[in-house]
Amino acid sequence: MFKKTILLAAALGLIFALGAGNAQAARDYISIVGSSTVYPFATVVAEQFGKTTSYKTPKIESTGSGGGLKLFCAGVGVEHPDITNASRAIKSSEKEMCVKNGVKEIVEVKIGYDGIVMANSKKSAPLKLTRRDIFLALAKEVPDPKGGEKLVANPYKTWKDVNPSLPNVKIEVLGPPPTSGTRDAFAELAMEAGAKTFDWIKAMKKTDKKAYKAVCHTVREDGAYIEAGENDNLIVQKLEANPDAFGIFGFSFLDQNTDKIQGSYIEGVQPTFDGIAAGDYPVSRPLFFYVKKAHVDVIPGMKEYLKEFTSEKAWGPDGYLSEKGMIPMPDAERKQYHNAVENLTPLMMK
Template sequence: MQKFTLTLAAASLLVAAATSASAADGRDYISMVGSSTVYPFSTAVAEQFGKTTKFKTPKIESTGTGGGMKLFCSGVGVDTPDLTNASRRMKKSEMETCQKNGVNEVTEIKVGYDGIVVANSKKAKAMQLTREELFLALAKEVPSPEGGDKLVANPYKTWKDINKNLPADKIEVLGPPPTSGTRDAFVELVMDEGCAAFDAIKALKETDKKKFKSVCQTVREDGAYIEAGENDNLIVQKLEANPKSLGIFGFSFLDQNADKIQGATIDGQEPTFDNIAAGKYVVSRPLYIYAKNAHVGIIPGIKEYLAEYTSDRAWGENGYLADKGLIPAPKEERQKFADIAKNMTPVTLD
């Protein structure tokens, strides 16, 4: 009887081991989700990685930064992503969700920089805008055109209504949804900054911070701003179809479609590679990838993929990602994050 019990126990162990092996065998490639802005860079690295190593080409999905974080932080296991792209830094609340679901160690790698552009079709005249004008065009509430401290529902219908030197075209801007890191960064770098230029709103910062934030960051919902999903290529196509509309997306998509679209000058600076790299173009931000440390050694090739990503041939000043529109980080910063990737040093968010 004892011998029979031992045999059952051994059988149970064998079944468990077989199930575990089967789960691991269920995915022998890297799964990556996240930002549509970082997507083309991670895809370029994945293609190079698949061609030059023994590992399978990673599967990259464009889900938006927020959507990617949700999937990434949903747990540990082969049915969850190993990596996620992000066009903003991970939020503390997202890290808390990760940890609550057992994703305890995450490695953060800043891969470079990007500009956020406001672009239109080359069939139309290039726009010259300021952050204040963009705020007035897109905010739900704005200072009354009649003056004073009163805030009113956005009355502006055309660009000329805001500035007589702008075209009399209807305000129609195609942009990313709230789940997008590009949307987060646009709100922070354009809406917040443009908003603070008005004394009537600036005063709220001292008296009612919640109202100040709401006024600065709430986008109008009357059709002037159109959420176009996470597919930046679709925005490019719509700009071609409607030359009077504008679109918001990362510099790399402008760079890749320079034959069809053009970037607006913002606060006197054009969205060019050199201007973003030099810090002259104000609407720029860092880009990130995040790796799930618990999957290293379980899913094959994660450390090797990160090694390719953080190599000079990829993200260096003359690397193939610069050809795709990525603005390389300074050499010292690249070395810092290459070391973090090599050692899989977990991030601690402030």
């Protein structure tokens, strides 16, 4: 009895002591959270930064864009992260949350682009798709093939059903689960764009925005689309084993596995480094990170980290981030964001 009480008291005491101790102590490393898509790029910069400066290597957590912004907007102070990575722009609801919690000034930095590819094994021929084909092949409900302005459950079984010019192969697509930013971006950039090619669906956007979103973003659940988890390496392995299947993932995984898999043409453009950089490949999205301005002068090394990230040797066309598969921005855009970082121009918070 006594022993137990004493131990419990000691344990609680330890927790309090550490808690109190930590609240006062300043953090001497940068804390970064956010998107798993930006993670492979941010970590390279962080490592480079840690090795070439006297500052500690920043700590980077892969929490997803939404999770990262939630942590980021929770408040100002050493217990909250300094930077969050995002594979989409901050939403107005997230800005409100930030302001509410006292995070009044944040700097938005766009760092480059990421292409989302639909790839298959090199053992088969590459597919030449349009976004309309993708929408028809993967949406839960599609316009009635017999004509008329009404939706039916997706009847297509093979790619040939979708578009006679495509091969007679069963539709089988491995892709990320709904929690993934990649899936959101794919739904928006590929499927929604494909849906818009039907004028009456496009018209729905004005009349019933909710229904429009549901039509464009809902993926079929009859087995043609297989949720393969967040591990993109696993998808690559499955594609190798099954030459008829297609996978959806970020360009960097295609870039690292060009010996095994190939990207499908979308609107006649194959996902290549140059194709995405030139803006020809349609399914690509910008990547960002957000900086808490109040932390810049508090946490050691913040300015230097920002400088490293926005230097030409990192995010430039020949920089080390491009080697890791990130698509650099055009010169003018890079310059614009470089200046934003130099001056720490905060985002308009409405």
